[in-house]
Amino acid sequence: MAKRKSAKKQTVKKSSQPSPAKLISTVTNDAVPEQERVQASRGASAAVLKDEAYFKKTMEVVLDQSQPASVRHACLQALEVASFQTIKFEKYRKDYILMMRKLARDSDPEIRFSALNTLSCEKDGYAQKRLLDGLKTPDKALVEPEVALQLLGNDVHAEVYSVARELVKKPPSEQVKTEALKLLAADSSASKIFEKVLLDKSENTENRQVSAAALHSIKPKSLYKHAASIVKDNSENDEIQATCLTALGNFFSDQDVKADADLVKGIQTLKKKGKTQVKKQATQFLKKFAE
């Protein structure tokens, strides 16, 4: 009896949901209020997979710059969700990529970012070319340079390392420098840049932390050497010391610790005198290695 009731509930629930045709019709109807269209587009991701015509109509809404922004965003999101069903979506992929390339030049910045993000994740050559052009010639930029660097970082094989090095040398802003450093973490020939930034006390903390993380990835022995000297340096920044202690605590071996008696002394001092974050890391380190 209970089973029949719940099956009945489900049937009632299903029949109250609009059909794919109704959903798409609502989404694409200019006369329908905006909120209703946005609501309808939430179900559109399943609908577009059922019929190529639904896909095309939804795509047209996204591409139509005269449509309300919220409706365009919602439809774009619906198509992005649908694309995760790779097998069913295969027949739409070519048109989807073409659409994204057009949207990369859209007047709506949110849509531009969304399109470039999708294309970058696909390691799309077109998107990479446009983003690089924007970094080299700011007039051609489609997004902010720090955003362009983030997006280009989705493909380690992108031709971006020379530009990133230039931006580290002459950054238009600290944000750009930080993103350029993050991107360069994939380039194992950039270790000297990271060593320099890590050891430079005048650098901002975030850049130094990014450099520590990059060195951990591409030249761990160098990180441990510099981390040990940073931890022993009483004039050093607390946050950097905490970062270095984390690196040493997680990746240093017993032998390395025993070989450096000054390191243990330095950490014991930090445990007594350091601020909360550093104290915590120092305690964990000593617990693991020296106590």
Place this chain on the structure above:
Amino acid sequence: MNELTGLTTVELDSLSEEAFAEFVDRTAQDPAQQEFLTEFLREDHPVYRERGTAAVIRMRGWILISLAKQQFPPSAVLYLLEELDTAIHAYAVAAAACALRSLPKPDQLYAPFLLRALTNIRYHDESVSLEAYGEYPDESTDTCAVGEILKTIRWLGPLAGSIQSELRNVNGLSISEQKELDHLVSSPQAADQDTPPVDDCCQLPAGVSNLFTWMRGTRADCTPVEQTVFEDQSGNLIRYGELFTGGPTVVVFFYTRCDNPLKCSLTITKLAHVQKELERRGLASQIRTAAITYDPEYDHAQRLAQYGKERNFQTGAQHRLLRTVEGFEPIKKHFKLGVNYTRALVNRHRIEVFILDSAGAIAASFERLRWDEAEIVEKAVEMLHEAETCAKKTDSTSVFQNRVFSAIGPFAALGAAFFPKCPFCWAAYASLFGVVGLEQIPFSPWLYPVLILVMLINLLSVWLRCQSTKKMYGFYFVFAGAVAILAGSFWNLPLAATSGVISTFAGSLISALKPD
């Protein structure tokens, strides 16, 4: 300087993409320059240095398209098949499929490659423009990788019969592509039941080969890289000379950041299969396997270990994942690797497997196409048999050499025993040998110590020989003979000298016999 372009090699290598495309267009128009242009398809060509992967794909694809506008050179067919075999970028696959149609004759052996390309590019396809360099279409054009593949299958006609059954199972394409495919599989041309099935295992058309071998004696020796130090997945350091000699080795190249699953990831997985096959045949301790990373700065020991573990690669003293620790350039040069870089990152590489002989020299290489594990094992076993045969020959040679030296010694002893002590004796000998003209040789007292020296050398060689065979009686005879000769020479005892010679001969012969 290139006569056609008027540019030096350095200028050629730093061309912008647009200028490169113009250069390719001009060069491709001259049939005499086809082979020159084909050289630009090599991965290690300097023109690809410091370019991103997307740029390399555009440049190489454009070369294929441009070559196809004239007569596609036979020497470049392997590059076409390579793209169909392993490429996952739509532009590369489309360019290769399009260029294939420019060949003078369709061949049924292209069919499996087209099928493979269709499988590879599923879910990665996009609209492409093959008309102008670097163009990314804005509107739906009539071409994409799948479209070009289907056109080429149509070009093959009945020669595509061997892949018909697989094509019938393909669905999920766009409406127009599915229609085209359905038409291809249902057309009367397609229903050629007499087309013999093509072994999908990498049969190649005539004149195209991905296997290169070098006979013993012609192989470049490994002296330039003998001292190259590697670190393995466990952090152990070992030199090339220690690692790759004493037995044959299967060597592959890879890197952990390769984003083409059909290349590096599959290579290591297949090398693990090779290991299993060697194990099954009881050869795992005689034939080594090694995978060397193109990216030694990034691929640390831990990364290597993890990468191998995820692909069931078994590690041990005979089977390792390796990185160079003092620079990769000597290895790259020695193996003539097909790889290029942007900064330290690989931007393009080919599939390459090498079989090293027991001296660490390259005996065979499989390039570009996906290789067959069984074929690799067979080649490695060939090297193992070669090594065993050489070892037997060396033993025989050593025995022969020992016997020769053993024979020379006694004659020296004979000479020492009967060497004339003074000019009068010398004159007596000269008259005795006058019939054969030896009387013309002047008295040469310096010859006596030389003969003594040779006799002592014989004594030493017999001693060494007897030491190795653990049978000393040959030495005892030769020693006794030497003592008798010297005694006979100093105290003028002809009988002692004679018996000394006989004893020396006997001992030398006994020592030269093969031990039981």
